[in-house]
Amino acid sequence: DGGITQSPKYLFRKEGQNVTLSCEQNLNHDAMYWYRQDPGQGLRLIYYSQIVNDFQKGDIAEGYSVSREKKESFPLTVTSAQKNPTAFYLCASSTNRGANYGYTFGSGTRLTVV
Amino acid sequence: GENVEQHPSTLSVQEGDSAVIKCTYSDSASNYFPWYKQELGKGPQLIIDIRSNVGEKKDQRIAVTLNKTAKHFSLHITETQPEDSAVYFCAAWVSGGSYIPTFGRGTSLIVHP
Numbered sequence: 001d002g003g004i005t006q007s008p009k010y011l012f013r014k015e016g017q018n019v020t021l022s023c024e025q026n027l028n029h030d031a032m033y034w035y036r037q038d039p040g041q042g043l044r045l046i047y048y049s050q051i052v053n054d055f056q057k058g059d060i061a062e063g064y065s066v067s068r069e070k071k072e073s074f075p076l077t078v079t080s081a082q083k084n085p086t087a088f089y090l091c092a093s094s095t096n097r098g099a100n101y102g103y104t105f106g107s108g109t110r111l112t113v114v
Numbered sequence: 115g116e117n118v119e120q121h122p123s124t125l126s127v128q129e130g131d132s133a134v135i136k137c138t139y140s141d142s143a144s145n146y147f148p149w150y151k152q153e154l155g156k157g158p159q160l161i162i163d164i165r166s167n168v169g170e171k172k173d174q175r176i177a178v179t180l181n182k183t184a185k186h187f188s189l190h191i192t193e194t195q196p197e198d199s200a201v202y203f204c205a206a207w208v209s210g211g212s213y214i215p216t217f218g219r220g221t222s223l224i225v226h227p
Contacts, residue, residue, distance in 0.1 A: 006157075033214075042219040043158075043203070090157055094215075103148060103205070103215060105157035 002027045006091050006106035012114050013078065013085060021076045021109045023091035029104070032074035035090040036060060037108075043090065049074055078111060086113050116141040118206050120218025128226050133194050135221045137204035138186040144206040147187045148215070149178060152201045161202075162189070165209075194225045 004025045013019045025032065034046040045058030049068040063082025068074050074093075078085045091106040117140040127133050137147075145166035150158035164171045164178045164187065171178050175194075180187040191198055201222050207215040 043217050045214065048214065088155075103160070103207075105150070105159070107157045108155070110155070 004091060004093055004104055004106035006089075006109050008109060009107070011109055011111045013111060014114060016080045018077055018079050019111065021078070021089055021091075021111070023074045023076065023106060024072055025074075025091075025093040025104075026072060027093055027095070027104060028071075029093035029095045030071070031094045032068065033092045033094070034058075034064070034066065034074070034076045035092065037088045037090060046076065046089075085111055087111060116144060116206055116208075116216040118204060118216045118218045120204050120221055122221060123219065124222045124224070126224045126226065127194050129194060129196060131194055133191045133198070133223055133225075135189045135202055135204070135223070136186060137188070137206075137218050138184075139206040139216070140185065141206065141208065142182075142185065143208050144216075146207040146209050146215075147178070147180060148205050148207070149189050150203040150205070152203065152220075154200075158203055191223075194223075196225050196227050199223055199225045 007022045031050045033048040035043040044060050046064050047055055047058055047066040049055035052068055052071050055066050055068050065077045089109045094103040120137045148163035149161050151161045152158040162173050162176050162178050164180050175192045177190040201220045203220050204218040205215040
């Protein structure tokens, strides 16, 4: 079955440490996205990529970095510059071709600073 | 850009009652309107969507209505059950345009047994 896989489900980060969240999709979707979700809050866009080797900043990109070397993969690195990284991170992918557009989310990664 | 407002932020109902969540959007070019259900600790799941050439769509206990003139769309859940308790997000999107949908801030639906 096609879908989006995020790993790990839970991640703990020490102060000053970089961590990378994985996102893989086998839906053949062109675009991929990273969102941050805080308790009681909506979805805030961190980065998105419409094609391989290209990505754009979203609303809250500071302290985060991404890469898109393969169509299927869009990893997110939370750097030490992100001062408040504890949150639930969601990856999504989409297609926007003709009538077959759709937006699919992964199951999320909960990042906690310890 | 597009702006989506979602109301109410919290909705509490008794099991068996109906629940209605409303969203308004600002960009008349938006033509695709999905609804997502997010259970605690999980990612949002698409539950129903509607395109701008349709006024209403139903799927068992769930329905979505769209009023393009007024630029609003609503999610209707009938005969609510405790397992309907979740956060619901609406979104508006321009097909063939930006790849970025605009999401509402979410509605926390609580169904009391």
